Structure formats: structure tokens, C-alpha cells
Amino acid sequence: MSDKKRTDYPDDGVPEDALSPGALSPRSAKGRAERQAGQAARPENDLDAPSSGRAADHIRSAPAKRRSNWGGWLVSFFVAAGLGAAGVLAFQQWGPKPARETAEACLDRTLPDLIDTESQQLQVILVPLFNDVDDVQRLLVRSALEDFQGTDQPLMQLQMLDCSIAPDNTGMLQQLAKTRALSRDILRRTGADVLVWGEVSPDVQRLDLLTTYPVGVDRGLFDIDAISLPADFDADYAGLLAAKVWLSSDVTASLDTELIAAGMQNTVDLLSPMSENAATSWSEQQQGTLYHSIAGAGFLLGLQANDPQRMESALGNFRKASETFGRYNLSDDWVRVQNDMGVARSTFGKLTNRFQEIGLAIDAFRAALSETPRSRYPEKWSMIQSNLAEALNALGARQSDSQLLADSVTAYREVLKEQAPERFPQQWAAVQHNLGAALQSLGQRDNDPAILQASAVAYHAALEVRTAEDQPNAFAVTQINLGATLMALGTRQRSVETLREAAAAFSAALSQLERDTSPVEWGTAQHSLGNVLVAIGEQEEGTESLKLALTAFRSALDEFDRAKDPTRWAVTQNNLGNVLHMLGDREQDAAALTEAVVAYEAALGVLSESAPAYAESVVQSLARVQALQQSISKAE
Template identity: 25%
Template sequence: MSKLEKHYGDGETIFQEGESSNSAFVIRDGVVALYKEGERGRVLLARLSPGEILGEMGILDGGVRSATAIAVGAVTVEVFARNDFLAQLQSNPDMALKVMGKLASRLRAADAMLVAQRGESGSNLPVPYTGGAEKGRGTEAQEPGFFGRLFGGRRREATGKAGGARPAGSPLGLPAILLVPQPGHAVYAQELGERLASFGFAARVAERPGGMVQLPEIRRWLAAEGADLMIGVAGEEGMVEFRFLPTQGIEDRPGMFFPDQRLILPVEIDEPWPHLLGAMALAAVDPRGEGQARLFQTHLMGVLEAAGDSARQPPHGLYDSLAVGLALIGLANLFAQLGVIDPQGGWHREALELYRAAAERLPFDAPYEHGVAARLQGLSAQVLGERGGDLTLLREAEKAYREALSEFTRERYPRDWGLLQNRLGVVLFRQDRLSADHEVVKAAMGAFQASLSQLTRSDDPYRWAEVLHNLAQAMQIYGAHQGNAEVLAKAADACRTVQEVWTYENAPLYWAAANNTLGTAQFLLAKRTGRADHARRAGEAFQAALMVYEGQNLKKLAAQARKNLSHCQNFHPPRKPPPMDDAAWAQSQKGDESP
């Protein structure tokens, strides 16, 4: 087959919409964005990752390029001539199936875009909406309601009572939502429920039981009601305020919605913001399993692609600086949630830009909102910094977490404070391998110890084990830098304590990660002290990790474990302890071993 390799820099065009199609491409490194020109300008269609094919559409149908492909960062592609690509499809069933699957995915994405553009559910399946809560004043008036004006859509008659039938879950697999209005604001919640139902959500209005203010009991109530998400709704002076609270989810994840985080929108608002609001409801929920994650991905991408540049700026007519900043945070969360589902798609970079913009627009007298923006900015910067080995981004994450800690104090938000201390410790620890400043490891140890003072074993054993394992890794590196066998021994002891919670039976991958750290600490002790028993214990730990990695078919991790095991098997005690210069080797063991 005739093929060649080509390299593109950030922003370079690989091919242009409307050009003749005479070649196809396979991405080897980097991310490629596909755009199409629309009535309102350029619209993002997709982001393609290494291993994916692009440019095949025109070859298959004989037409011109249907989109423009642009490199996002440095990109390397293999270029295949048209005739050779067609011949390969005929002779290579795996490649043909891959192309067919891609075409099917594009059809599904196109359906989602049509749904977003038309404001319809895309399905004839019934999606019941029961209007639940007591009506507020003015709900019987014939004038257009809030979401009638907001969406310009056809209203449905709401039926049912608060506390009635549970939202059964959308037949499309979208979350079940309870809409909980403030007293006198039921009309806003009712009309939001109607519109969410038209998007495919199972939604109804309900009154929260009186006296229920603590998050754990509210979440238990939501679970009993069969809901995945609660949206609090209130209106005042031409504005409507929303709060998103998922029933359960991954704590401290990028793009999460905080319980007291608000979204404030004007009553009069234009498209595509109604659909973006629905997308935020989706982004507030953690998908259950791979299938629902892909459904969320298709739905979110459809809304964002249809919205174009409007998904990166506040709605027209919104001038209040607090509301503008909150809107930008909500938009950033959409991109960050996509980044969690599709880590290679470049979504976190877009999220990070929006979090930065939000921090600039928020007023000075909004400390909680600044804390939320900083914390979310840190999460996305950390993801990008760790993935790309970018010291600048890791330092940005450190700065953001320190700013967030000024609001999420131990006195007011004890658990959030503990989680932030752990995050701060991780980004400090990651900086060590990228800089000559080894004091950051000592600072990381302090942050992990602070986190452990709040996140205790009795209250949250798995989170406690995670933080203690992080501390063990930091102690291991610090002991290597300082030539301190006592610190290395403490790191090994910490790993053994972690394995009292991360057992082989209930968390095999985490147990293997702890064994990998334990083995590294023991091997460094062997080199430092010259004692063969430390090397033997290191080999036992690496062997245990290897057993899990081979059983899970994790080839890269298994290969590293075999290499480490061979070091132990070939260990020969030196005549005298060598100078402790093993920190670089220890850091090399901290790559991707954690699940």
C-alpha cells in the first residue's frame, strides 16, 4: 500500500471542506478537530484521537471533503492514496468494520445534533412528565410562561401531584430528574420539566420534605424517589436561578457541580442556551457504565456542536458579572465532563480556558464562587499537566488549589478541605520529576498528612487508603533524595497499612499499585543498606503486582513489573552503601501504575 507519514503543527489544516478527496488519513499521534461551515460560522463536528481514520467519507462516496480537519497541537498522520485505501478495505475485514462502525457513530451523532437543533426528543417513545408541586401565583394565566418565552416551544399540560410516581427513567437512557422549586416558584420548575421531557429526560416536580437540609439526607430522599439528579429552581426580578445536586457520583471529579453552585439566567433568553441548560443537567450526573457514558458523550457533543461559539460565551443580554461568571463555569463543566468520558479529545483544554475566563469575570465580593472556579480550574489543569508532563500547568493547578483552600477552609468545609489538601499534594509530588526543586516533595508530604488528619480511616477507609498511598509514594521519593533509610522504611510500612483496606479480594488493581510502591521502597532500602532481605521482599511485592497485571491483561504495567522483578532477582549487595541517587529511578515507577 502506498502511504506516507506527515506532521502538522497546532492549528495547521490537514484538509479543507470542499476539496477533492484523493486520500485518507490514520492518526498516529495527537488530536484532530473536524469542523463544518454553517450559517452561524464554523461548527465543531468531532475530535479524533490516535488510531482513528479521517478523510474516508469522500473516498467512499466519490464526493468532495465534507469537513475541514485541523490539528490540535502536534499531530502525526499516515496518508493513504485513494485506490490503495479502497483496496485495503476490500482485503482487510477489520479495517472495513472499523470504518463501518465510525459511519454508524456519525449517524448517531448527526441524529443527536438534529434533536438539539429542533428541540425534540428524537423518539416516539412516551416520556411521561408529571407536574407535581403546588402551582405558584399566576400559573393559570394565559400569557406565555417562563420556558414558553425561554424556549419558544410548544407547552404540554402538566399533571400529577408532588410525591407521586417516581420518574421511571428515560427510555433514551438519560437521567431521571426531580425539579424542586422554592415556595411560590413552581411555575418555573413545571415549565422546565416540560422542556426537559421534550429533550428525552424523565422529569417531574416535587416538594422537598420540610426540615431536610443536610446533603446526606437529601441524597437519600432522591434515591428513594428514583431520581439521578435534583435541580433546585427559584426566580426573582426577571432572573431564574438553578442548582444541580446529583444523587450520587464521583466526588472531586473534574467538571463536577457543587451543591451551592448556581446558574443564573434571564427569563428572556435565546437559543442555544435552553439546550445548553439541558446539557448541564446531563453533565451534573456521572454515567453508570460504558454504555451510558457513550450516550452522554453523543448527547453532549451534539448540543455543543450545534451551539458552536455560543457554547463558549455567556448568553446575550446577561450583564451581571456574577451571573456571567457562573454561566462560564457551567459551560466549562460541559467540556470537562466530556474530558472525563473522552480523555484524549482535548476537552479539558477548552474547559480550562473557560474556568480562567470565569475567574476574571466573577466580582470580588463572591468568595465562594471564586473558590469553586479555582477548584475546577485546578482539576482541569492537573489533568492536562499530568497527561502532558507540563510543569507550567501543574503549577497553575497548585496555585488554583491554594486559592480554593482560602474559601474551602477546614472550619467551614472540612471534607472539601481534606480533598483539596490531597489534590495539592498530588500536583506538588508530580512537579518533582519535572523540576530541580526537590522541596516540593516535602511540601507534598505535608499536604497529604493534612488531608489524612481530616479524611480518617473510620469515616472513609477507601479515600483514606488513597491518600496514605499518595503519602507513601512521596515518602519514597523524599527518602531517595535525602538518602534516608528511615523514611523509606516508613513508606514501606505505609503501603502495608494501605493493603489492609485495598485487599486483593475487594480492590485487586489498587492492591497491585500498593505492591508496586512497596516493592520500589523495599528495593531502594536494599540498595541503601546492602541487605538482601529487602531485595527479597521487594521481589515478592513486584511478583504480587505482576500476578494482577497479567490476570487483567494490562501489558504495559505487567512489563514494568517484570523489569522491576528482574532487578530484585539480580541484586547483589554492594560492599558499602552507595550514595543515594536513586530518586530518578523511584520516580520512574510512578507513571501509570495506579488504577
């Protein structure tokens, strides 16, 4: 999911039995070839190989001498063996050494060929697997991913990492920790999105795979997902694996729209038939992963198509995944599902105005937090806590509930205690922005200037990171919100200075927004700029600010479409009528008043049915402007 927010602490998330205790590091292809060549050059059993006919006849004709030669043969054998062992030791000590690279040297050699070159595909790197003889299982994984993505529109850019670290004597847990650290290093240095690694367990014929991927805007946190499959798995398991890799990274939801749709549809098409009759031989983890994958892909498809029914169906699969994993059986997977389901429910509730769904999202986030100790998993905890805070703010704003809004503020402030701006600046800035939004809602609800001032402080903190040069879009969004807070504060305090700061914030946002690429944000900024200029104009004697507001509203109407967004269009028409009304009154301009009447009537054409209470105020404004028209006409 484009915004699916989740993370594990960088050093957590890998089950202790991810590699079996007896696993060995992968052997080099060169070593295997040498061993195979040596075995082929010698008969299967040297001691039973037939000798020449003459020697054989001689042995058969003289059995007594054969006994005496047996002892000598043993002596010769042990002498030869001793000399051979000495030779081997000498060769190992002074002979040429086989190449044994360190991890750093191996990465320096191989990573330059793995630099990200195609940003509109999911970058996937497959590393050698422990105990994978002749790379058989890794090639099977590659085939599964290639089959999933098709050929017409490749979804992934697959790369094989030819890097086998020399084994050491520190034990498998240490090797696992090393591999985990290497996986993060590879992702950092290549800019890749997903790294697939793991081991083959030959005793139980099982393939234990892990996917490591960066999460968050800073790509500084890494999550690790695990999945176990049978060795030499079949097509159904291949589809499940490919879908899991495709859905693992947050990057999946930020690719080209058509690419996302193709991958998500492919996931649903592959896995839905399996979910209707899930294989009884599958483990709970595999079945839970199946439902979780279908849920994530289906919800995003429903979101893109604005299809509430499809989104609601996806929520059903999230519930199945949660029930299958179990809170205490597969707790890591269960927590991940609770978080993803919470994000989906919150999004669905906001889009459909089903407030109970946002409430259920809050419950899901709190359940996930109950199984995520803050002291052990601070980054993971703070990510889920941030999602909880956003849901509390969304529900509190819609229900005008001060307690929910205050809880949201408290939750965001707790998140900031766990995040350092030096380590994760973009993520820290995003939390500051969201804290500002929660404070803004609470300050407007309680009519408290002090809370609105705190909101402005949070937005300014976010803008220390979200600069126009580095993040123009994020800069513009924060400036729009800052402008709205300052406008609310300036209106309550009747401070022209604060209102001018708000106008400057909206203008700063417009300086970074392109109408073609960000039409909604551009139109919103124009509309908001018009509103604050009207507020300034009301406290001024001249008409300069009002004329600038007139231009801003007309620009907004150039973007707002009556058919697509009738309410926004009608409200802007009403505001345009207000400005024309004020200009006509101050300048005794009959033409401006006539335009005001046209704007009010246009607004009423929509609001009379969709917002009757709001429409009543427009009717009153229309009556006043018509009375003013008659007064001016009589004076002439």
C-alpha cells in the same frame, strides 16, 4: 472531568436566598384539581347572578318592601355564614382527612421505583419545585435535559420524583434545610448521580435551581451547585442548564468512553456559539457557568484525543470563568473554578512536561484554599489540599526538588487529620497511597532509608482498605508502588529479605491484573518484577531468580510496543540484555550471550537518539558481553 476533585461540606454550598422568604411548599395535584373543580361549578360572581323573572318583577314593583327585606337578608346571610363556618370546623375536626405524608413515608413510597438500573448513563432525578404551579417549570427542565441528550445515544436516565412533602410551620429556612437533607438521602438510597431541586420565584419570574451530587469514591460527601434562570427560559438557557447538570457529577467522567465523548462534544457544540457573543442580559453567574462548562468539556475532549492545543484552549476558558465570577463577588463559584483549573493545569503540565503549568496549578489550589476556611469547610478544604499535595509531588519529582517533595508530604499529612478512615475509607486510603508516593519520591531523592520505610508504612495502611477482594485494581496499583519502594529500600540496604518482600508485592499485583483489561499496569508489574528479581539474583550464587527475571522481562515485552512506547520498550530490552549477560557469564552459555547482544542492539536502535546518555551505558554493556563471547570462544 473524570478526576475533577471537588466537594462542599455536606451542609454548605446553598445560598441563603436559594428559596425566597415567601415561598410555599408545592401543593398536591389532587388539591389543585379539587379547587379547580369547585371554581368551575360556581359562576364567577354568585351575588350578581340573575334570579327568576317572577322574583325580579316582584322586587321592582315593591321598592319599600325591598328595603325591609334587605335587613332580613343580612341577618340570614350572617346566620348562614356562621353555620357554614361551624360546619367547616366540624368537617376539619371529624371529617375525612386529606393525605399528608411525612418525608419518610413519601420517600419509602416513591424511591423503590427510582433504583439505579443503568450504570452507563448519568442518573438524574427531578424533584418537585417550590411554587411550581402544575409542575410547569419542572417539565421545562425535563425537556431541556431530554433535548440535550438526543435520542441515538441517551446520556442521562431521567426520573421524576412524585413526592410532595406536606408543609410545616417551621419557616422557609428550616424547610430548605429539610430539603437539602432529603436530597442527600435520596441520592444515598437510589444510587443516583444528580438530584435537581429548587424553587420558582414568582415575584421576579426567576427559577432558582440547585444540583446535589455525591463526590469522592465513597459517595459520602455531597456538593451543591446553584444556577438561576428566567422562568419559562429559552433554548440558550436550556442548553446551559443541561450542560451544567451533565458536568456536575464526578460520575460523568467515569462512564463509558463513547458516552463521555458524546456528552462533552454536545456541551461544546451547544455552548461555544453562545460564548463568542455572550448575551448581555445574562448575569455574571450565568456567563461564568457558560465558560466553566465549555472549559471542563473541552479539556476532557482534548485529554481523550491527546490534543495539547485543545487542552490549552480549555485553560483559556477556565481563566475567563475565573475572571467572570470574581474572587469576592461569587466566591463559591470562583473557588470551584480555581480547583478545577488547578487539576486541568497539573494534568496538562504532566502530559506536556511544561513544569510552569504545574506551578500555576499550585498557585490556583493555594488561592482556592485561601477562600475556604478549614474550620468551617473541613471536607472541602481537605479535597483541595489533597489536589495541592499531588501537584507539589508532581513538580518536586520532575525538578528533583526536596523542598517541594517535603511540602507535599506535609500537605498530605494535614489532609489525613481531617479524614476518618471509618467515615470515608476509600478516600482515606487514596490519600495514604498518595502520601506513600510523595515519601517514595523524597526518600529516593535524599537517599534516606527512613523516609522510604515511612513510604512503605503508608502503602500498607492504604492496603488495609484496598483489598484484593473489594478493590482489585486499586489493590494492584498500590502493590506496584509498594514493591517499588521496597526495592529501593532493599537495594540501598542490600537486604535480600526486603527485596523478596518487593517481589511478593509485584506478584500480588499481577494476581489481580488482567492483561486484556489493564495492559499498562500488567506490563509495568512484569517489568518491575523482573528488576527486583535481578537485584535478588545479583546477591545469590545460583541462577533461579535470574531465570525468573528473564521470563518477566519477556512477558513485559509481549505487551510493550516499540511504535507506541519506544522508550519503555528499549529500556526493557536493555534490562533483558543484562539478565542474559549475567546468565551467560555464570553458566558460560554462548547462546545466552548472543541473545544479550541482540537485545542491547535493539535498545540502542531507539536510545541512541532519544536518550544518548543512557545509550552510552548500553554501549559499554554491549562491549563487555562481546568481550565475554570472545573469551568463551577461545576457551572452547
